[in-house]
Amino acid sequence: xxxxxxxxxxxxxxxxxxxxxxxxxxxxxxxxxxxxxxxxxxxxxxxxxxxxxxxxxxxxxxxxxxxxxxxxxxxxxxxxxxxxxxxxxxxxxxxxxxxxxxxxxxxxxxxxxxxxxxxxxxxxxxxxxxxxxxxxxxxxxxxxxxxxxxxxxxxxxxxxxxxxxxxxxxxxxxxxxxxxxxxxxxxxxxxxxxxxxxxxxxxxxxxxxxxxxxxxxxxxxxxxxxxxxxxxxxxxxxxxxxxxxxxxxxxxxxxxxxxxxxxxxxxxxxxxxxxxxxxxxxxxxxxxxxxxxxxxxxxxxxxxxxxxxxxxxxxxxxxxxxxxxxxxxxxxxxxxxxxxxxxxxxxxxxxxxxxxxxxxxxxxxxxxxxxxxxxxxxxxxxxxxxxxxxxxxxxxxxxxxxxxxxxxxxxxxxxxxxxxxxxxxxxxxxxxxxxxxxxxxxxxxxxxxxxxxxxxxxxxxxxxxxxxxxxxxxxxxxxxxxxx
Numbered sequence: 001x002x003x004x005x006x007x008x009x010x011x012x013x014x015x016x017x018x019x020x021x022x023x024x025x026x027x028x029x030x031x032x033x034x035x036x037x038x039x040x041x042x043x044x045x046x047x048x049x050x051x052x053x054x055x056x057x058x059x060x061x062x063x064x065x066x067x068x069x070x071x072x073x074x075x076x077x078x079x080x081x082x083x084x085x086x087x088x089x090x091x092x093x094x095x096x097x098x099x100x101x102x103x104x105x106x107x108x109x110x111x112x113x114x115x116x117x118x119x120x121x122x123x124x125x126x127x128x129x130x131x132x133x134x135x136x137x138x139x140x141x142x143x144x145x146x147x148x149x150x151x152x153x154x155x156x157x158x159x160x161x162x163x164x165x166x167x168x169x170x171x172x173x174x175x176x177x178x179x180x181x182x183x184x185x186x187x188x189x190x191x192x193x194x195x196x197x198x199x200x201x202x203x204x205x206x207x208x209x210x211x212x213x214x215x216x217x218x219x220x221x222x223x224x225x226x227x228x229x230x231x232x233x234x235x236x237x238x239x240x241x242x243x244x245x246x247x248x249x250x251x252x253x254x255x256x257x258x259x260x261x262x263x264x265x266x267x268x269x270x271x272x273x274x275x276x277x278x279x280x281x282x283x284x285x286x287x288x289x290x291x292x293x294x295x296x297x298x299x300x301x302x303x304x305x306x307x308x309x310x311x312x313x314x315x316x317x318x319x320x321x322x323x324x325x326x327x328x329x330x331x332x333x334x335x336x337x338x339x340x341x342x343x344x345x346x347x348x349x350x351x352x353x354x355x356x357x358x359x360x361x362x363x364x365x366x367x368x369x370x371x372x373x374x375x376x377x378x379x380x381x382x383x384x385x386x387x388x389x390x391x392x393x394x395x396x397x398x399x400x401x402x403x404x405x406x407x408x409x410x411x412x413x414x415x416x417x418x419x420x421x422x423x424x425x426x427x428x429x430x431x432x433x434x435x436x437x438x439x440x441x442x443x444x445x446x447x448x449x450x451x452x453x454x455x456x457x458x459x460x461x462x463x464x465x466x467x468x469x470x471x472x473x474x475x476x477x478x479x480x481x482x483x484x
Contacts, residue, residue: 033079035121038162040075040082043068046158046166047140049312056169059145059152062311065090066140067120073134073324078126085161086118089150090143093313094193094285100139100317102127103377108319113141115190120315133376137319142312145170175240180204182296182304188313193285196222196310200275200294202266204236209298212266214275219291219309221283223259228278231264233271243274288314323374325349325386327403329367340409346391347405351384 045053049062057063067084086092092115100109100122109122120141128135150156153172157165176183181203189195202214218224231249236242249264256262266273281290289309296304329345349357349371359369377383388403396407 033077033081035081035083036076037082038084040069040071041067041084041162042070044084044160044162044164044166046168051140055167056171057145058171059147059150059173061145063090063143063145064140065143066138068138069136071124071128071131071135073131076124076128078124078129081121081123083119083121086113086120086141086143087158087160088118089146089156089158090118091115091146091190092118092141092143093188093190093311096141096313096315098139098315098317100137100319102135102137102319102321103375103379104321104381104383106321108135108137108321109317111139111315111317113315115193122317131321133322133324133372133374135319135321137317139315139317141315144311173239173241176201176204176236178205181207181301182294182306184292184294184306184308186290186292186308186310188285188290188310193313194281195225196279196281196290198277198279198292200306202273202275202296203269204240204272206270206272207301208268208270209266209296210268210300212269212296212298214264214266214273215261215295215297216263216275216277217261217293217295218259218279219293221287222279222281222290224256224261225278225280226256226259228276229254229256229262229264230276231266232274232276234274236272243272245274246271249273285313288312321376322372323376323384323386324370324372325374325388325403326368326370327388327405328369329361329390330404330406331367332406332408338409340395342393345393345405348389348391350387350389353385353387 044065044067046055046057047064047066048054048057049064051064051066053066065086069082092113094115096111096113096115098111099107100111101107106127107125108127109124111120111122113120120139122139150170152170154170156168156170158168159165180201183201183204184199186196186198189197198216200214200216202212203209231254233246233248234243235246249266253265253267254262255265262277264275279290279292281287289312291307291309294306294308327347331341344360344362345367347359347361347369348355349359351374357371359371361367361369371388374386375384390398390400390405392398393407395410397410399406399408
């Protein structure tokens, strides 16, 4: 008895181990995720800040690198990735992370752009793995022209590193407006995404401004880096592209307002002044862009105000989940012997109860149909409700199972000639004729005969079952007795 208990316990332990191994294999089946590179990329282009395709840019213009993709249904799994390379002539200001969503706001992938490598990687979600149709979409990242590799007033070839190129015209330098009094710009540090550089240009027009004061107001999510402010008198080159420093203002003329800004007492000026300073992002460099505001006042000028932001450091993407509806026609008990089967049938597609399309289906397509590239959601992200209906077919009844249709032929009633009465003449002395109808003959001859074979057959079946049960009970009894 103890041996049996030990064997039973051992069997249970082995079964549990096998279950655990099976579960582990199932849950770790996609440990080795695949990177498909640019396999599913179908297009690329450069656009302006509004998303309009362009091939003419200024060297300081806002630029977006844009890619289109098309992922066939069932081709990727959760955790798989696709990746692209930002062209060498363009740079990312910092690392960027963004979501790619469908019309309903569901995340189909997470994108990460690395500013040091220039690689953009999209990791697919479970939604893509479970998709029932192809997924088409796009994504973009904001980039800047690399001034170390690109010069103004030239034509460059942008290599997308997938066999495609784009020729772009970089416009000539225009220099500052000759009447400019106040201008400002900023950019994120190449090696530290939380460090932001700001530069202010004052009085490029070289007007005589009395008792000039410049005030800077730091924007949200950033703090002034104390001690980083420098104010210099400069002289610009004739084209307005470069300048040289003539002298610096003393630190006593600069008054910091904590982390929120500062003021510079410039005095009477008639030359151009450059102000440089740094701010530190409080959000770890996660903001899409950072803003600042500058104000210049003087006794003999109207107040000048400039509001600027750093170039966009962000990416964005979207995807469209398309649907496909397919079905087939089945003909039941019909070899078209009567020639009633139509040459085609019509299947109608309805969306939210409204007919939007139809298909004529023939034997050439093996009576199969499909509606493809259907929108899954409306503009508000609400799921569409699709249905299909068959135009009724004469001489057939129709049954719908999902998107499939089963048509059964309506039996054709064949007319049979009426049987006339049969006359039987028997010889007799009176030559009488006796008429017997065929129906009466049938009724008399079709009386049910006794089923003599049924009762013995049922008896032997029951007897066989009883013998099997008796034999089994006997075997059990013999085994128990032998153990005693």
